[in-house]
Amino acid sequence: MRYIDDDLDNKTILITGGAGFIGSNLAFYFQENHPDAKVVIVDSFRSGEKLSNGNLKSFGHFKNLIGFRGEIISGDINDRDLLLNLELNYKFDYIFHEAAISDTTALEQDLMVKTNVNAYKDLLELAIKHNANMIYASSAATYGNAASPQIVGREAPQNVYGFSKLCMDNLSREYMQNSNISIVGLRYFNVYGPREYFKNTTASMVLQFGHQILLGKNPRLFEDSDKILRDFIYIEDIIQANIKAMNPKKSGIYNVGTGKARSFQDIVDILQRELGTTLSCEYIPNPFIGSYQFHTEADIASTKEALDYEPKFEMEDGIKAYISEIKRVFEEEVK
Template structure:
């Protein structure tokens, strides 16, 4: 489905983190809807390099791009020589910046700030030089433990990841004040789930993780009182919609991207059981993260509606139903 009436054919689009979850979905959106668009994917494809918590530094995976016919570049956004080459050898019309150290449990503050904040400034300089509109991934993590509904201007990040995203938002605001020939939009994603997230491993959504537990015949393990632990879960198609609507916005700014409705982890498992035809008993375990755990997130999306024209299309039930065939395929072919 097209989310914009703009003619994007023959435009050149850079997608950083394009072999990751959201970036790869964007790449295929443009390939399928605007086949004459030149899409350049830049990604630090996965290697055996891990962070101190044991998780991979990069989740980019070639399988997320199977069928993609655009240009693929393997590289690190911290590589200034690479960014200089992009600035010199290309002429981008739009930049979708999805690359980041996105692991909220990462302890490497230096790498987080370098990758998420400093490299973002270099990419903003490319956008300015090329006259390219910038759409970048901010995060609901900027809100930390702020009460629901979470609103722009009420940030309280609780980890370095959320802090880095908030610093990106401040940097973007300074650029919009200084340069008026491009637009810059930050999108604060809430809890995203859907196809092409599988290779995020342990940081993939609990939708796919619970789905695979159920398909394996395992009782799903939930924290105690999971009917009272709520998140704003958003299906990937609505994330793509928000990104495309941000390409030529009425105003610059930072916008929440969620459904505006909080749903429980218990409801997630119940919907999955209904879709998969299982009836396994849930096992409830103590929550070891009390005191540093969000119990309720719900995006205020009024400005996103008013300025971007965004309207979430998928309820939690509809998103999971759309996702189930892919969850089954992954279980059969990857697990």
């Protein structure tokens, strides 16, 4: 689906984190809908390097970009030489900044702030030099345990990831006041959809439950999962928000969700209907009580106003659209 009528011929678009989940979906959106735009991807790609929690430092994977015909650069956004190369050898019109240490359980505060905050400032300076509009990934993690609905301005991050994203937002507001480019921060809620598999254990529970069911295993949920609610949003609506943020009515920080909270039990029930299974659910004690969000729901009024954003996918629609990909990944990567 094409979300803007703008002519992007001869425009150059930079996507950082372009081999990741959201970045790769953006890359293919442009390739399919604006084939005459030049798309440049920067991604550090995965290596064997791990964080202290045992998770990979980078989730970027070449398989997310199979079929992509644009330019791909392997590099780390913390590398000043890389940023200088981008500054001197390209002229960007739009920058989509998706690269980050995105693991909410990461303990490396120094790496998190360096990568998510300091490197972002360098990219903002690049955007200003190129007169390129900036669209970047913020996060609902900025809200921590704030009461629903989550509203921009009522943040209380509970981990260093959420803190780093809030720092990005604060930095952005400062630049909004002193630059001529548009700057839009998008606070993603719980995203699911194609090209997330290589996030490993941080992939959505939609995918993880789907694969449990396809393996014939009883879905395992925390006790009272019908009362644990999240704003789950399908990747297509994330892409819609990003594209509409290219030329917003107003720079700002905006929530990107559906505005509706759904339960983890809902996910399993919808998956079972789509997959034609009737497996019994197993309920286990929730070890995260006290450090766990039990309800998230995005207030998207300002997003609708500034970006002309309107979510298209209820959870039933999103899972239905996703189910064939869940099966394909299961056959090719899991089984």
